[in-house]
Amino acid sequence: MNIGNEVSCKVLNNYLREIELKKLDVNLFLKDCEYDLEYLKNKNNRIGWKDFGLLLDNLCEHLNYSYNDIRQIGKNSINAPFMKPVFAIAKGLYTLPEMFYWLHGDKSNKMVNYLFSCIDITCSFDSKHNFIVYFTMEEGYEPHQGFYWSSLGLMEAIPMIYGVHSIEIDMQIESGRATYRCQVPNVGGFLSKLRRFLMAPIIMTQTTKELQSAYNELYQKNEKLMNDNCQLKKIQKRLALTNIEALNSSKAKSRFVAKVSHELRTPLNGILGMNQLLQCTELNQEQVEYCQTIDDSSETLLVLLNDLLDLGQIEAGEVHLNIEKFSLKQFLKPIKSIFTQKTSNNNVKFELLVDEKIEDLSFTGDISRINQIISNLLCNAFKYTKKGFVSFQIKYEYGQLAFTIKDTGIGISPSNQKQIFEPFNQINSEKDGVGLGLSIVINLLELMDGKIEVESELNKGTVIKLFLPTEVHEQTSLEFYEQPDKNLRIKILKILLVEDNDVNQLITKKFLSKDGHEVVCAINGAIAVDCIKAESFDLVLMDINMPVMDGKEATTIIRKEYDKTVLPIIALTASASAQNKEYYKDIGMNETLAKPLRKELLTEVLGRYC
Numbered sequence: 001m002n003i004g005n006e007v008s009c010k011v012l013n014n015y016l017r018e019i020e021l022k023k024l025d026v027n028l029f030l031k032d033c034e035y036d037l038e039y040l041k042n043k044n045n046r047i048g049w050k051d052f053g054l055l056l057d058n059l060c061e062h063l064n065y066s067y068n069d070i071r072q073i074g075k076n077s078i079n080a081p082f083m084k085p086v087f088a089i090a091k092g093l094y095t096l097p098e099m100f101y102w103l104h105g106d107k108s109n110k111m112v113n114y115l116f117s118c119i120d121i122t123c124s125f126d127s128k129h130n131f132i133v134y135f136t137m138e139e140g141y142e143p144h145q146g147f148y149w150s151s152l153g154l155m156e157a158i159p160m161i162y163g164v165h166s167i168e169i170d171m172q173i174e175s176g177r178a179t180y181r182c183q184v185p186n187v188g189g190f191l192s193k194l195r196r197f198l199m200a201p202i203i204m205t206q207t208t209k210e211l212q213s214a215y216n217e218l219y220q221k222n223e224k225l226m227n228d229n230c231q232l233k234k235i236q237k238r239l240a241l242t243n244i245e246a247l248n249s250s251k252a253k254s255r256f257v258a259k260v261s262h263e264l265r266t267p268l269n270g271i272l273g274m275n276q277l278l279q280c281t282e283l284n285q286e287q288v289e290y291c292q293t294i295d296d297s298s299e300t301l302l303v304l305l306n307d308l309l310d311l312g313q314i315e316a317g318e319v320h321l322n323i324e325k326f327s328l329k330q331f332l333k334p335i336k337s338i339f340t341q342k343t344s345n346n347n348v349k350f351e352l353l354v355d356e357k358i359e360d361l362s363f364t365g366d367i368s369r370i371n372q373i374i375s376n377l378l379c380n381a382f383k384y385t386k387k388g389f390v391s392f393q394i395k396y397e398y399g400q401l402a403f404t405i406k407d408t409g410i411g412i413s414p415s416n417q418k419q420i421f422e423p424f425n426q427i428n429s430e431k432d433g434v435g436l437g438l439s440i441v442i443n444l445l446e447l448m449d450g451k452i453e454v455e456s457e458l459n460k461g462t463v464i465k466l467f468l469p470t471e472v473h474e475q476t477s478l479e480f481y482e483q484p485d486k487n488l489r490i491k492i493l494k495i496l497l498v499e500d501n502d503v504n505q506l507i508t509k510k511f512l513s514k515d516g517h518e519v520v521c522a523i524n525g526a527i528a529v530d531c532i533k534a535e536s537f538d539l540v541l542m543d544i545n546m547p548v549m550d551g552k553e554a555t556t557i558i559r560k561e562y563d564k565t566v567l568p569i570i571a572l573t574a575s576a577s578a579q580n581k582e583y584y585k586d587i588g589m590n591e592t593l594a595k596p597l598r599k600e601l602l603t604e605v606l607g608r609y610c
Contacts, residue, residue: 006046009039011150014073015059016041028062029055056150067149074153132181261309262545265574266501268305269596272298273507276599280514302596303379307440310372313577314443320579321447325473326367328358328394334371335392339378348382351391358396364471365401365448373441377405377464380438385409388461396472400450403466412456420454491610493538494518498528498554499572500546504595508541508572511599515606525554532558537567539609542589544573552587559588568609572597 016037019026026037033054039045059065152171172179275294283291313319332354339350374392381390388408395402412420420438445452449469456462495512499505500523512519520537522528526549528540540558542551555569571584571592581592591605 006048007052008043009041009045009047010043011052012040012047012055013043014076015055018073018076019063024063029058031058031062033058071149071153071156074150075157076153132179257308257311261305262574264305265302265595266504268298268301269574270503270507272302272596272598273504273511277507277510298596309577310440314440319444319447321366321369322579322582323364323366325362325364327362328354328360331367331371332394335374335378338375339382339390339392347387348385349389351389353391353393355395358394358472361396362473363396363401364473365468369444369448370468373444373466374403374405376438376441377466381405381407381409381462381464385461399469401466401468401470403468405464405466406461408461411458411460411462412454413458417454417456491538492516492518493606493610494520494536495606496520496522496528496531496537496540498522498525498540498546498551499543500524501543504543504572508597508602511597511602512606514599515603517606525549525551525557528554529557532562532567539606540567540569541572541593542569544571544575544584552584555584555588564588564590570605 019029030037033051035047035051040047056070059070271294275291275298279291310319336352378390378392385407391406393404442452451467453465454462495517497505497508497512497519499508499521505521509519509521520531522531524546528542542555544551551571558567558569568590569588571589572595573580573592574595584592593602593605
């Protein structure tokens with residue numbers, strides 16, 4: 001018989017004794033078991049694990065025992081006669097942990113092998129110096145759970161031989177294995193110290209193995225981290241290179257868009273300029289309508305060019321704000337003029353609502369960019385409103401300008417309200433445009449630390465609210481230029497027009513001559529410098545990009561002899577960004593006029609120097 005397949009009947013002694021003491025029906029204990037009572041009482045006999053489990057099941061099912069009762073029976077095992085010699089030896093030679101090393105180590109005796117032949121007992125210490133015992137069944141054995149509860153009682157009982165009663169034992173049962181974690185009993189005295197000294201090599205060996213295992217695990221993790229770190233650095237390097245390539249690509253695209261935009265503005269200046277001159281002649285009603293169509297189409301093309309240029313600069317991170325003080329009246333003047341005119345030819349009413357408290361105040365900000373934001377939003381409102389009204393309201397609240405634009409147009413569905421701010425996204429494809437305006441609006445608002453809110457309902461209209469942080473100032477009467485009376489001419493100017501393009505030169509000269517000014521033309525900066533040396537001028541209109549000598553170099557030379565008050569120089573350029581305006585101002589130019597030129601704006605600017 002293979003004793004590894006069976007358990008000694010000695011283990012059942014305590015259970016049988018309990019049944020007899022309680023005068024319970026032993027037949028219920030033996031129900032369905034192939035062994036009789038006499039066989040089980042013989043300590044030299046053995047039974048299979050299956051029968052052992054069946055007997056414990058009978059205890060619980062038929063004799064109303066709980067697992068805690070079984071645990072208590074295990075605890076009473078230390079009173080069994082065959083255990084007393086074992087504990088006597090253990091108490092004389094070992095502490096509790098040392099005894100278990102003895103039980104399962106090289107010093108194991110025949111009795112232990114005979115009793116626990118199919119169980120592997122191992123011991124260790126954890127980080128909190130708790131003693132841990134593992135009972136593991138050999139492969140193929142699944143003893144009844146009651147066995148583990150019984151062995152737990154035995155574990156709780158063993159410390160009692162040392163007089164230790166306050167020991168804590170925690171048991172965790174897994175499949176085929178039980179783990180017991182308990183505190184090491186505090187057994188004092190010289191003999192205990194001697195025992196511990198003798199056991200030190202065993203414990204140190206265990207600890208060294210655990211430390212070596214922990215070190216190996218840490219080493220492997222460190223190696224993995226180093227490899228991961230190397231991979232991460234490679235990825236970061238690739239990302240940095242990709243980012244540089246993307247930035248260079250974006251800048252190249254921006255330069256291309258700026259170049260194309262500049263080149264397109266030159267013929268566009270000719271179209272708009274000639275159309276304005278044509279409108280100054282005698283025309284019948286049909287011809288007036290044709291001229292207006294040309295003007296509207298040219299304006300649409302100009303807006304598209306400006307949007308493309310702005311989008312390219314925003315993507316390349318080249319947009320900078322030109323922060324300065326401006327009056328509210330100065331800001332509202334072009335908006336009132338443009339959008340009041342839009343209502344003259346359709347069924348939409350334009351309402352401008354300004355808080356009286358701020359009408360005469362001035363603020364700090366980039367007036368051209370704020371104007372661009374509001375114009376884009378108002379243009380959109382008019383585009384999608386066929387009847388009703390578009391209103392524009394301005395207030396100053398909590399340190400910020402609050403703009404509200406309302407319309408009675410087609411509205412925007414909730415699902416599309418976020419998409420409208422994406423580049424080239426146009427919800428209504430039936431309308432003209434490429435969908436850049438609102439994308440530019442959101443980017444400019446971010447630069448200004450502003451925010452936008454959209455409320456809309458399909459077929460009922462839209463409300464857009466803007467909030468821009470700004471400082472407020474009291475406006476003085478001489479702080480800003482007022483537009484001169486178009487019918488009042490104080491002085492006729494002698495103007496030097498420096499322009500290399502024949503069409504631009506013709507249009508600008510015609511604009512100036514119609515206002516009575518005397519005009520002398522030069523096709524580059526070098527000729528302009530010579531002209532100024534030869535005769536006196538009241539003002540210079542200076543193109544920027546010209547052959548031989550450009551407008552920037554010519555201005556630098558002129559400023560060595562004449563300051564801004566003696567000889568004003570006004571830049572004419574298709575690149576009228578805020579950065580360029582600031583640069584032209586720094587090299588000595590008084591103001592900047594953007595191409596294509598508008599006769600009304602040219603007249604207004606010249607009026608300041610008459």
